[in-house]
Amino acid sequence: MPPEGTCEGKKALLQKFERQPDQFNIMGRGKNVFSCGEINVFVYIVVAMFGVGSWVAVNGLWVELPVMVPYLPEGWKLPSYLTVIIQLANIGPILVTLAYTCSKDSINEKAIVFLILTVGAVACLLLAFFWRTTSYIGGEEHSTALLVLQFFLACVDCTSSVLFLPFMSLFRVEYMTGYFIGEGMSGLIPSLVALGQGVGKMTCQNMSVLNQTTNISHYEIQPIYHEPTFPVEDFFFFLFAMMIMSGVAFTLLNYLPYCKREHTVEYVMDVEGADSNSSSSNYELSSDHGKVREEEYQDPSQTGHSNTELVPSNKKKKPSLAVCTDTHSSLVSEALSRRTYFYFLILIAWISAISNGVLPSVQTYSCLPYGNSAYHLAVTLSSISNPLACFVAFVLPEASRIIINVLTFFGTCVAAFIMLTAVQSPTPLLVESNGGPVIVVLAWVLFTALISFSKVSIATLFRKEGKRALLWCGAMTQLGSVIGAIITYILVNVLTIFESAPPCA
Structure with a gap:
């Protein structure tokens, strides 16, 4: 076999993989009952569960407003307060983006994701107990606990845009749709639960209304909102459970070996693993996340594993397969x-x-x-x-x-x-x-x-x-x-x- 560092060696390696792809078992993936084409259905569902945690807290709070507003001093001015708070919470993604830029992608993403998911879960849990707590600020009564905890929820969800998406670069491109399905479910699931709660159900009745200026009563058709089937506190417990679910999914995606097989980085491929008489050369699958890549290994006909390139396990990068485009130009991604x-x-x-x-x-x-x-x-x-x-x-x-x-x-x-x-x-x-x-x-x-x-x-x-x-x-x-x-x-x-x-x- 030609030397592994040369173009001829890489061509021979690629040709052997094309003839006997099962011997290489890139990233430990193999056929199983959960496979659907290039997708592992179980991992795809876990990715979607992780994506649910991106905006479920803020979306849930918005759909619950019709039930909460009658008990809060701001009334229907509350949505305008929440809108401003959400914009202030964008300090989170700004700081994370600056950290990425200044540290050249060396920040501990896993720790930060675990941190914000924990903050989101704790904030939802505290809302279940303190959402009606008020205090006087500037002589006016305000829902202090709700507004403060909403700020933390908004920080979590806004920051997810610049943390969860980069995390998905750990998986192949096919799993991106799974994440966005989960993100879409973060709005759908709370809406369905709120509908089951009876949010927005009302009847119109002709009622006597007192005119405060003339002190004369007159009749008007007024909306009468129905009592919800379960209280606001239970809805926040539900949001707490959703955040916990997202955290569990994130843990599985990072540490469960079955899920790690779908990673595109940090896994070793035994080039000669099937040939006991041959010397073994370990290669590590890695991904260059720091720039727009023009030299990527891709084999859609056999594995569909895009965004990877063969790098020696001693971390010393060899020439990319892109230099061998005379016979394998189709393997270079655009x-x-x-x-x-x-x-x-x-x-x-x-x-x-x-x-x-x-x-x-x-x-x-x-x-x-x-x-x-x-x-x-x-x-x-x-x-x-x-x-x-x-x-x-x-x-x-x-x-x-x-x-x-x-x-x-x-x-x-x-x-x-x-x-x-x-x-x-x-x-x-x-x-x-x-x-x-x-x-x-x-x-x-x-x-x-x-x-x-x-x-x-x-x-x-x-x-x-x-x-x-x-x-x-x-x-x-x-x-x-x-x-x-x-x-x-x-x-x-x-x-x-x-x-x-x-x-x-």
Whole structure:
């Protein structure tokens, strides 16, 4: 066999792997009942469970607001307080991004992820006991405990964007959709639990109302909200359990040998393990996370293990397989150009701005004029369409850049229609039509599906570029969300261009 450090040696090694791939058993993976193509179904589910912890706490708090507001002094001003707190919590991802940049990716990611998951779990547990605790600040009563604990929850969830995504570079690109399915479930699961709790259920009754100015009573149709089937405290215990589940999933992904077999780094391949008469040469599979790679080992016909290259176990890097492109040019992956790289960063910021910052803040203005049922259907079905779109991205072949651009464009057009209905509230177009509620619900579902598919497709492309690309993908996600939220906060609370529809119109 030619010397292992030469191009001829690497070609011989690759040819032997192509003839007898089972002898190499890269990363310890083998066929088992949990395999589905290149995916280990069990590990894929664990990845999704880990992804649930990304935004489940903040999403859960938002869907529980209708039950909490009647007991809190801020009333329906509470969402505006929470919006500001979430933006302040972006100090977390800023610090992590700076740490990545200054330390050249040498920070202890595992320890930080365990820390924020622990903080999130503890905050959810404390909310179950202290969410109604108030104190006087500046002569006004405020929900101090809720607001403080919300800040810690927001820090956890915002920071997850720049920690969880880079962590996923440890796994092959096929597992990225699993993470985004879990992230989508972080909004769907609390919504379904809240629906089972009875959040938003009400009846309209004609009631006597006293005019405080004239001291004369008159009759008005007022909403009467039903008592929930279980208390707020139980809902926070549920969120606590979700954070614990995410922490357990993260532990399994890092330390369970069965899950570690799906890692793309830090595993040794015995090149001559099947030949007892041959000398053994250990190679370690590693991944360059610090730059956009143009020299990567990839064999889609046999293993599908992308983003890896053969590195001697003594840590001394040998020439990449990319230098042997005369007969194996198809094995070299195509890296994004710098222009495309920055374009997709801007695109992910735009997607995050409209999907995380702008439209969620105006959903009540867009949907409530069409009825309470239309509002809850839009919230629930759009939450379902998010993980479904991520699953479609897993099933279908990798989306091309043209498809991503087209879907983002159509998603933006649907978002413009949704904004039009919100601006026209309380009498948007088709409000008197039987098809109006159907159209607005379909618009929300279609928008969420298109944008979610585009987002996971961009993240999949960035996964191939390495850990730093995923870090900046997460950072631009948060930046876009902040910009969108600030702009919408000004439009809603300062310029007051939106007008709510009465719940019992």
